[in-house]
Amino acid sequence: MTGTRHATCVTALAFAALMLAASQAAAQTDEEFDKIFPFLGQWDPGISGPDGQDRGNCGGRVGENGEKLVNCTMPVGRLPLNSRGEAWMKYVDQLQSPTQADCAQIAFPAVLAENLFISAYPGRLITEHPSNPWHLTRTVWMNQAGPTPLPGELFQHGLSRGRFDGNDLIIETDHFTFDPDGLEDHMHMASSVRKKVTERYRLIDDNSMRLIITLDDPTFLTRPFVYAFMFNKAGANGPRQGWRQCDADSARREQEFAYPVKKYPDAR
């Protein structure tokens, strides 16, 4: 009898789990799915062009050779680093930068300063971020669909969940691994497993969209940091993209031949 009861109990639990999963998958209504429609397609932040947005000049920070760091991916001058963050900036050297020396992919939120392509499927979005030398593709699980990570389970690009707040598309990402270039990859500011990135996409009209980013990481920031980009709809007339693959040998050779200083003489 005990065995039968046990089997019944397991079956009931499995059925309940199945029903729960089904209800989650169906949590996105047609009305909500249709809200995605104006967000679909290719968006261009116009940063590359001569009249493009200034995504930040690294806030006057200088590199190990005293050179001015340029072309940061956010207005770094206002980035509220705490004492740990400032200590990291004193410690860091670029030879250990995984995005430079080891072809690591650029993290969120830095990659959000690049072009963006959004496509939608029931229960999930795909956002693509073509960024030399990688073409990054991310799944955004909508309305609590998708996997539930195990305690302590972490991902390089985190786990992204999406929802609508009115007509604004909200994407919240956490469960990141520690990343030496994770807050900003030009000044090489790290991010911790406590990093949380909130993206709010707000349509201004059919062809204009504002992305408001809230970046929080209590390990390195005194408070959440909010900044924004404007995107224009690029339509189907943009240049055709190609898949990119980073060449680690070449990236390392660039450091070997051209990196001007060695901050830590005993380090490789």
Add this chain to the structure above:
Amino acid sequence: MKLRSLAAAVAVAAAFFTVPADAHHSFNTFFDMSKTVKIEGVVTSFRLVSPHSEMMVDVPDASGKPVAWRITARTGAVNARREGWKPEDFIGKRVTVEGNPTRREGGTAMAAGVVTLLDGGRVVCLGGCPGGPPVQ
């Protein structure tokens, strides 16, 4: 449901089009963009790779011994192919290369710049000069 079909169609159609974006690499850290240097030598390799295509040139030193110079193109594999660059057009050829020198003292590297093939006079911009590919 109509909207869903249309959305899916737009997604599939537009998936073929995106714009390549800026690289996350500060050339200013590695190279002094306010200076130029010119070398002459023989191309030993030219790799169309990302994040930046890479040309190696043997340049004779004062004693005639070849010294390897690394030339960083200011664009990656996608734009390099779009420009029609072919390694076989360069390897083994004598060239001059003009670009921004590394900040490393005595370093043998530069960000180019202009490559001129001395046999035939073909001029190729590896980025950062008029007519070249987008700088990445």
